[in-house]
Amino acid sequence: MESDLFHPETPTPAMTRFARVVVERGIDRAGDSADAGLTYGAPDDVHPGQRVVVPLGRGDKLAAGIVVAIGGAELLAGLSASRVKPIARVTPVTLTPLIVKLASWMSDYYVAPLGMVFGTMLPAAVKKQTGTKTRVYVDRAPVAIDTPLSKRLTSAWEQVQALPAEAFPTTPRALAMMLDGVTESAVKKLIENGHLLATSKQEVQESRDWLMDCANAQNASSTGSAQAAGPLALTEHQTAALDRVAGTLGTFAVHCLHGVTGSGKTEVYLRAIEAMLARDDPHNPAHTSTAIMLVPEIALTPQTASRFTARFGDRVAVLHSGLTASQRHGQWLACAQGSDSGGGRVRIVVGARSAIFAPLRNVGLIVVDEEHDSSYKQDQLPRYHGRDVAIKRAQLEGCPVILGSATPSLETWANTKQAPPSANAPAGTLPSASKYILSSLPARVGQARLPPVQIVDLADERRLRALVQPEGWRDRHLHLIGPTLEDAIGQTLTGQGQVLLLLNRRGYANYICCTDPKCGWVMQCEHCDVTTVYHIDRRLKAGGFVRCHHCLAELTLPASCPDCKKTINTFGLGTQRVEAELERKFGPSHALAMGTTLLRLDGDSMQTARDYFTALSRFASGQARVLLGTQMIAKGLDYPGVRLVGVISADTSLSFPDFRAAERTFQLVAQVAGRAGRGKDPGRVIVQTANPQEPAIVLAARHDFVRFADFELAQRTESGLPPIKRMARVVCRDVVLAKAQNAAAEIAGLLREFEADLGLRVVGPMPCAIARIGDHHRIEVQVTANSRTAIQRAFASLREQGLLVSDAHTAVDVDPIALL
Numbered sequence: 001m002e003s004d005l006f007h008p009e010t011p012t013p014a015m016t017r018f019a020r021v022v023v024e025r026g027i028d029r030a031g032d033s034a035d036a037g038l039t040y041g042a043p044d045d046v047h048p049g050q051r052v053v054v055p056l057g058r059g060d061k062l063a064a065g066i067v068v069a070i071g072g073a074e075l076l077a078g079l080s081a082s083r084v085k086p087i088a089r090v091t092p093v094t095l096t097p098l099i100v101k102l103a104s105w106m107s108d109y110y111v112a113p114l115g116m117v118f119g120t121m122l123p124a125a126v127k128k129q130t131g132t133k134t135r136v137y138v139d140r141a142p143v144a145i146d147t148p149l150s151k152r153l154t155s156a157w158e159q160v161q162a163l164p165a166e167a168f169p170t171t172p173r174a175l176a177m178m179l180d181g182v183t184e185s186a187v188k189k190l191i192e193n194g195h196l197l198a199t200s201k202q203e204v205q206e207s208r209d210w211l212m213d214c215a216n217a218q219n220a221s222s223t224g225s226a227q228a229a230g231p232l233a234l235t236e237h238q239t240a241a242l243d244r245v246a247g248t249l250g251t252f253a254v255h256c257l258h259g260v261t262g263s264g265k266t267e268v269y270l271r272a273i274e275a276m277l278a279r280d281d282p283h284n285p286a287h288t289s290t291a292i293m294l295v296p297e298i299a300l301t302p303q304t305a306s307r308f309t310a311r312f313g314d315r316v317a318v319l320h321s322g323l324t325a326s327q328r329h330g331q332w333l334a335c336a337q338g339s340d341s342g343g344g345r346v347r348i349v350v351g352a353r354s355a356i357f358a359p360l361r362n363v364g365l366i367v368v369d370e371e372h373d374s375s376y377k378q379d380q381l382p383r384y385h386g387r388d389v390a391i392k393r394a395q396l397e398g399c400p401v402i403l404g405s406a407t408p409s410l411e412t413w414a415n416t417k418q419a420p421p422s423a424n425a426p427a428g429t430l431p432s433a434s435k436y437i438l439s440s441l442p443a444r445v446g447q448a449r450l451p452p453v454q455i456v457d458l459a460d461e462r463r464l465r466a467l468v469q470p471e472g473w474r475d476r477h478l479h480l481i482g483p484t485l486e487d488a489i490g491q492t493l494t495g496q497g498q499v500l501l502l503l504n505r506r507g508y509a510n511y512i513c514c515t516d517p518k519c520g521w522v523m524q525c526e527h528c529d530v531t532t533v534y535h536i537d538r539r540l541k542a543g544g545f546v547r548c549h550h551c552l553a554e555l556t557l558p559a560s561c562p563d564c565k566k567t568i569n570t571f572g573l574g575t576q577r578v579e580a581e582l583e584r585k586f587g588p589s590h591a592l593a594m595g596t597t598l599l600r601l602d603g604d605s606m607q608t609a610r611d612y613f614t615a616l617s618r619f620a621s622g623q624a625r626v627l628l629g630t631q632m633i634a635k636g637l638d639y640p641g642v643r644l645v646g647v648i649s650a651d652t653s654l655s656f657p658d659f660r661a662a663e664r665t666f667q668l669v670a671q672v673a674g675r676a677g678r679g680k681d682p683g684r685v686i687v688q689t690a691n692p693q694e695p696a697i698v699l700a701a702r703h704d705f706v707r708f709a710d711f712e713l714a715q716r717t718e719s720g721l722p723p724i725k726r727m728a729r730v731v732c733r734d735v736v737l738a739k740a741q742n743a744a745a746e747i748a749g750l751l752r753e754f755e756a757d758l759g760l761r762v763v764g765p766m767p768c769a770i771a772r773i774g775d776h777h778r779i780e781v782q783v784t785a786n787s788r789t790a791i792q793r794a795f796a797s798l799r800e801q802g803l804l805v806s807d808a809h810t811a812v813d814v815d816p817i818a819l820l
């Protein structure tokens with residue numbers, strides 16, 4: 001409910017109280033210097049953190065913003081009070097002082113306008129107040145009322161007085177139903193007469209969340225030993241990890257929980273939250289503590305949700321992409337109210353990246369599960385990393401944060417080895433230099449073992465296939481599944497096992513070219529400097545279409561080469577091609593059919609979160625035998641029926657022009673391998689590659705993260721790359737190449753002035769790895785330095801002078817994780 005505090009037509013009283021308001025901004029508007037806020041007249045009930053609506057500019061266009069300061073005439077800064085406009089409207093949304101502080105840190109650190117950070121923190125549904133309605137509640141008047149009543153109303157009132165106290169407050173309709181022969185309109189009369197007091201309360205329409213329904217259904221039907229047998233006895237390693245976390249409750253500390261897949265990390269998180277709740281004083285509801293658990297969006301399955309609801313019941317709120325707008329709004333309000341006065345119920349939020357902004361008070365523990373996951377980084381403005389914001393929030397809250405993973409990011413890993421910060425480290429820096437507390441869970445829980453991983457050389461596979469074919473026989477098919485993996489799939493299906501197959505590339509073929517090598521025509525996107533991808537779509541008359549994965553332009557496949565009129569060929573890997581190959585190879589023998597017993601999970605086949613969960617539940621029930629997908633299937637899934645995991649190509653991420661290519665490859669192979677052997681059978685994993693000697697692949701096959709991390713950190717040290725150095729990147733984009741080049745050259749020049757003083761190293765300007773996307777040329781400047789502070793200082797200085805602005809033409813990315 002928003003109240004009109006000042007009506008534009010009525011003369012405003014002389015203002016003495018003022019507010020600084022930072023107006024929220026959308027993602028792509030040009031920046032200006034409004035970060036410090038604009039001054040407005042403020043009514044008495046406006047406080048810092050409050051979301052208000054203010055008139056902007058000459059046309060008094062209304063815009064929403066956050067109050068960052070309240071004060072007297074000092075906020076006018078020379079402006080005459082008569083020229084200051086009053087705040088137009090006050091909304092019920094308020095950010096806590098801590099969240100406002102967090103926003104201002106993010107704005108500085110990630111070089112993004114503060115208004116844009118505010119805009120990101122609040123879900124759209126909260127801003128629009130989706131699904132809100134006002135509900136009236138009635139209660140008995142506390143003092144006797146002597147207004148005479150009609151006979152009908154006297155009887156109604158007598159009945160009301162006879163009701164027990166617990167019956168109130170209630171709604172007029174519910175009250176009428178409790179009484180004999182009393183209508184709702186009679187109840188309303190009693191309100192008018194003052195016998196009943198009415199209060200209105202803003203509520204979000206209750207609508208059920210199907211993920212929670214699934215989760216609760218899974219709990220109810222769960223015969224799994226974990227929940228049924230009561231509390232588990234922790235392993236020695238789990239106990240040690242839990243003790244370390246529990247020992248830091250109430251203070252800021254960063255824990256790295258490195259545990260192989262299935263080692264019981266989630267159990268440690270759950271126990272740590274229990275330990276946090278147990279510290280609360282039941283007699284002092286003002287000090288109830290709360291917890292935030294972040295998971296990668298795609299790992300937020302009914303399985304994850306059900307483990308939390310099984311333990312904490314309705315004290316858990318789940319924020320996920322499958323929520324409707326009003327559900328999202330409802331969950332947000334439940335968080336805000338839950339920890340407000342001790343009256344609400346929500347203590348724990350489980351959600352993806354943006355759940356780090358959940359409006360909980362008194363956060364006592366933050367968990368970032370699969371902390372290495374790249375989905376924690378937002379790839380549009382403000383380009384923040386959810387893990388790093390989590391660390392900052394923990395520091396502000398004064399609580400511990402757990403970063404858990406089977407394959408920790410090298411950023412986190414390096415911090416488990418570094419010395420704690422010196423006492424005089426500059427304030428406001430990310431506590432990256434502090435020593436993280438490392439706990440390791442080196443083995444799977446109980447009888448479960450990590451599966452053996454077999455690396456298969458694709459060159460050998462090709463020779464092998466030639467050997468088994470009769471002489472003179474010509475295979476017209478392209479085989480993405482080699483003989484070794486093919487045999488293993490056949491055996492697993494015969495033995496009633498389930499199969500998980502990973503290929504990190506969508507579509508049918510990513511290389512469309514002329515069959516004549518002398519011609520050399522390759523189908524490129526008209527708007528981007530990339531090749532296009534062929535997708536099969538049986539609903540189309542042409543049988544398929546060509547898409548650019550960067551600007552999403554769609555084209556038809558030419559009938560012949562546009563240059564020489566010869567035939568066209570489609571090459572390369574894609575999940576659709578594997579799908580077709582599986583159906584061809586196992587359709588007849590094992591009744592494998594697309595969409596029923598064979599499921600494909602990728603960005604094309606899964607349009608919504610609901611599609612994804614439906615597919616997973618089909619696989620969980622055993623109805624689907626083979627699950628094929630991109631990295632979507634590499635995370636968090638825990639199905640005991642999986643006996644075989646196959647990686648179609650470990651090379652897709654290896655060839656990326658990015659210094660993290662090896663790290664990504666290691667993570668992907670190790671994570672997907674971890675999906676096997678969740679049952680009694682250890683299962684097996686087969687990894688196909690053209691680079692069988694590659695350390696990332698060899699060490700992932702041995703599940704040896706520590707060796708890999710040491711090896712890779714040595715490489716990074718040698719070449720002066722993160723996490724040994726800090727990095728930031730500025731990308732200038734423009735439809736006119738020269739403009740992008742000039743802008744980048746100017747920024748490079750300005751940054752070079754800091755090279756000597758701050759020890760920056762500036763590389764560029766140079767074209768980005770993808771030099772043009774959506775008709776925009778892209779020129780970048782890369783900066784590395786020994787400390788994050790050096791980069792921050794240089795950027796802050798340029799920003800203050802108005803020389804560096806995050807807008808549609810300039811993208812600043814601090815701690816970039818992708819360098820395309």
Ligand code: ADP
Nearest residue numbers: 226232233234235261262263264265266267445
């Ligand atoms: P991770 O999060 O490291 O992948 P989980 O916490 O999911 O591991 O644990 C893997 C499995 O082992 C789960 O089914 C879990 O219920 C079970 N588990 C965890 N800890 C124990 C324990 N101490 N005793 C018995 N089973 C456990």
Ligand code: ZN
Nearest residue numbers: 525528548551
């Ligand atoms: Zn394109």
Ligand code: ZN
Nearest residue numbers: 514519561564
């Ligand atoms: Zn040609």
